[in-house]
Amino acid sequence: xxxxxxxxxxxxxxxxxxxxxxxxxxxxxxxxxxxxxxxxxxxxxxxxxxxxxxxxxxxxxxxxxxxxxxxxxxxxxxxxxxxxxxxxxxxxxxxxxxxxxxxxxxxxxxxxxxxxxxxxxxxxxxxxxxxxxxxxxxxxxxxxxxxxxxxxxxxxxxxxxxxxxxxxxxxxxxxxxxxxxxxxxxxxxxxxxxxxxxxxxxxxxxxxxxxxxxxxxxxxxxxxxxxxxxxxxxxxxxxxxxxxxxxxxxxxxxxxxxxxxxxxxxxxxxxxxxxxxxxxxxxxxxxxxxxxxxxxxxxxxxxxxxxxxxxxxxxxxxxxxxxxxxxxxxxxxxxxxxxxxxxxxxxxxxxxxxxxxxxxxxxxxxxxxxxxxxxxxxxxxxxxxxxxxxxxxxxxxxxxxxxxxxxxxxxxxxxxxxxxxxxxxxxxxxxxxxxxxxxxxxxxxxxxxxxxxxxxxxxxxxx
Numbered sequence: 001x002x003x004x005x006x007x008x009x010x011x012x013x014x015x016x017x018x019x020x021x022x023x024x025x026x027x028x029x030x031x032x033x034x035x036x037x038x039x040x041x042x043x044x045x046x047x048x049x050x051x052x053x054x055x056x057x058x059x060x061x062x063x064x065x066x067x068x069x070x071x072x073x074x075x076x077x078x079x080x081x082x083x084x085x086x087x088x089x090x091x092x093x094x095x096x097x098x099x100x101x102x103x104x105x106x107x108x109x110x111x112x113x114x115x116x117x118x119x120x121x122x123x124x125x126x127x128x129x130x131x132x133x134x135x136x137x138x139x140x141x142x143x144x145x146x147x148x149x150x151x152x153x154x155x156x157x158x159x160x161x162x163x164x165x166x167x168x169x170x171x172x173x174x175x176x177x178x179x180x181x182x183x184x185x186x187x188x189x190x191x192x193x194x195x196x197x198x199x200x201x202x203x204x205x206x207x208x209x210x211x212x213x214x215x216x217x218x219x220x221x222x223x224x225x226x227x228x229x230x231x232x233x234x235x236x237x238x239x240x241x242x243x244x245x246x247x248x249x250x251x252x253x254x255x256x257x258x259x260x261x262x263x264x265x266x267x268x269x270x271x272x273x274x275x276x277x278x279x280x281x282x283x284x285x286x287x288x289x290x291x292x293x294x295x296x297x298x299x300x301x302x303x304x305x306x307x308x309x310x311x312x313x314x315x316x317x318x319x320x321x322x323x324x325x326x327x328x329x330x331x332x333x334x335x336x337x338x339x340x341x342x343x344x345x346x347x348x349x350x351x352x353x354x355x356x357x358x359x360x361x362x363x364x365x366x367x368x369x370x371x372x373x374x375x376x377x378x379x380x381x382x383x384x385x386x387x388x389x390x391x392x393x394x395x396x397x398x399x400x401x402x403x404x405x406x407x408x409x410x411x412x413x414x415x416x417x418x419x420x421x422x423x424x425x426x427x428x429x430x431x432x433x434x435x436x437x438x439x440x441x442x443x444x445x446x447x448x449x450x451x452x453x454x455x456x457x458x459x460x461x462x463x
Contacts, residue, residue, distance in 0.1 A: 043228075043290075047297050050231035057232065058239025073236035080223075080230025084303045087220045089176045092302060093188045094213040095327035100192030101206050102323040109324075112429060116325050119425045120333050121370050126268055127335040127417075128369035131260045131343030132362055140253040140344060141351025185331050217306040224294065224303060231297045238408050250406045253348050257410045260340040261417040265292075269424045277431035279441055287315045287444035288423045295419035299411045304419050305330040314444045316437035317426045325429070329422035334385070336414030336421075339369045342389040349390065349399030361393050368392050 041049075054073075061070040103109035167182050169175045175183035195202035270281030285292075291308040298304060309326040313319050343365050350357045368389045390397055403410075430436035 044293055046228035047231060047293065050228035050297070051235055054232040054235030055239055058236035061236065061240040070237075070240045073233050073240055076233025077230060077237045078233070080226060080233060083223045083226070084220075084298065084300050085179060087216060087223060088181065088300075088302050089179055089184055090212070091216045091220060091305070092181055092184050092327075092331060093176075094209050094216060095305065096185055096188035096331070097192040097195070098206070098209050098213050099324040099327040100189060101195050101202075101209070102320050104196055106318070106320045106324070108433070112321055112433065113324070115429050115432070116328065116425060119428055120329065123264075123268065123272070123335055123421060123425065124333075124339045124370045125366065127260075127264045127339035128343045128366050130263050130268070131256075131340040132347070132365060134256050134260045134263075135344040135347030138252055138256050139347075139351060140256050141348040142252075181331065220303060221306060224298060224307075227294065227297050234299075234408060241405075250403075253344065253403075254406060254409065256344045257341055258413050260344060261336050261413045264335055264340060265417050265420050269420060272428060273424065277428050277436070279427070279431065279436075279438065283442060283444060284315060284424070284427065287311050287441075288420060291423060292416050292420050296412045296416040299408070299415045301330045301334070301415060301418050301422065304415075308419055308422055311444075312423045312426050314440070315423070315427055316439075316441035316444070317430045318435055318437075321430060321435065322426055325426040326422055329425060333422045333425065334414075334418045336417030337411075338385045340417065341410065341414050342369060342386050345386055345399075345403060346389055346393060346395065349395050349402065350393075352399065352402065353396055355395060357393070364392050365389060 057069060057073060060066060061073060103113065106112060167186050169180065169183040169187060172187065174180065175187065195205060270284070273279050273281040273284055288308075288311045291304055291311045294307055295301065295304045301308075305327060308330065309322050312322045312326055317325070346361075346365050347357065349355075350361075368385075386400055386403070387397055390399060427436065427441070431438075
């Protein structure tokens with residue numbers, strides 16, 4: 001589905017310098033003359049078409065009992081997810097390492113990093129409060145029509161001890177082979193800080209790191225261009241396996257998660273942009289929408305990271321700061337997966353098992369969401385964060401099994417919310433620190449995904 005053509009994007013080219021040599025100049029074709037070319041389908045339309053085809057093919061496979069079609073849908077979705085996961089480990093390592101070393105070009109780097117982290121925590125606090133409020137007024141765990149027999153404890157669960165001790169790896173190979181993202185982040189941070197301390201001696205390492213990151217981003221973008229096909233497989237498999245009955249059984253819970261994420265995405269973020277950054281929120285969505293859209297279908301904050309960083313730069317955030325804040329946020333800033341979702345899910349599971357939650361438990365949910373959001377680590381799904389929340393509250397971990405079936409449907413809106421927050425915070429901090437290019441923000445336009453080149457551009461002057 002994705003177009004194989006790439007066209008130059010001259011918006012970021014220096015004045016007077018052509019974006020790319022496109023060959024001999026040809027006279028434009030008269031209006032309405034196709035000149036034998038098939039019209040290029042916009043990426044958003046490809047995604048929408050993938051969603052529709054996925055639903056239709058999944059319905060046909062389920063109701064027509066067509067085994068080969070069901071197998072094809074499953075394999076298509078699995079291959080797409082596997083390709084994304086293949087790129088995650090090295091991308092996270094080099095993105096975090098390079099982002100930390102890029103701070104050497106940023107004035108008041110420590111101040112910017114601290115304010116970024118504080119805003120991450122503040123917006124997580126708001127998001128978890130919204131999730132709790134929605135869960136408490138809707139009672140999502142009552143009258144679901146599902147039984148405790150549908151529950152099963154997750155294969156992997158996380159306690160606070162596991163979370164804290166699991167950050168430090170026992171060797172340098174296992175985190176990459178078993179995709180332990182927190183351990184990868186830890187190692188990348190250590191290498192990045194050490195490189196900063198070494199100064200010029202680490203220059204060859206940094207040059208290699210930046211080159212590898214550029215290569216990984218290019219390869220990852222080829223995978224992302226397959227998102228419409230992956231969408232067919234992922235959505236089709238969900239419909240084939242569960243049908244529409246699944247949505248009915250989890251109707252209140254599903255609506256709660258979507259409403260909670262929508263309130264954060266279209267309520268909290270625009271309010272912060274208008275009152276704190278004092279910029280036009282509609283302009284933010286105009287510039288950031290391609291990344292939000294891609295996050296919705298790919299369900300991966302890390303997979304969307306190159307595009308998120310690009311749209312953040314186009315919104316006027318200095319490149320050096322964006323190169324730190326976005327990769328950092330892609331592994332730690334999860335308002336959808338780590339705040340809204342676990343809050344509503346904890347209320348759901350408590351009601352389902354008849355466990356009464358009081359003020360203490362609600363405060364614990366807030367604490368886990370604000371402090372433990374790094375447990376999600378930018379990967380598809382929020383099961384790790386949910387098990388951390390349930391283990392802290394003493395709720396049955398088998399409750400996770402109740403929500404696994406509906407998880408792919410919920411993960412789309414959660415990841416879209418995550419990525420929007422990862423772009424909002426750099427804009428807020430830049431505006432507060434008076435380093436936001438407001439003229440560039442006001443002129444920002446939506447990126448054409450079909451022409452987007454994820455290759456990082458040369459580092460500019462220090463901020």
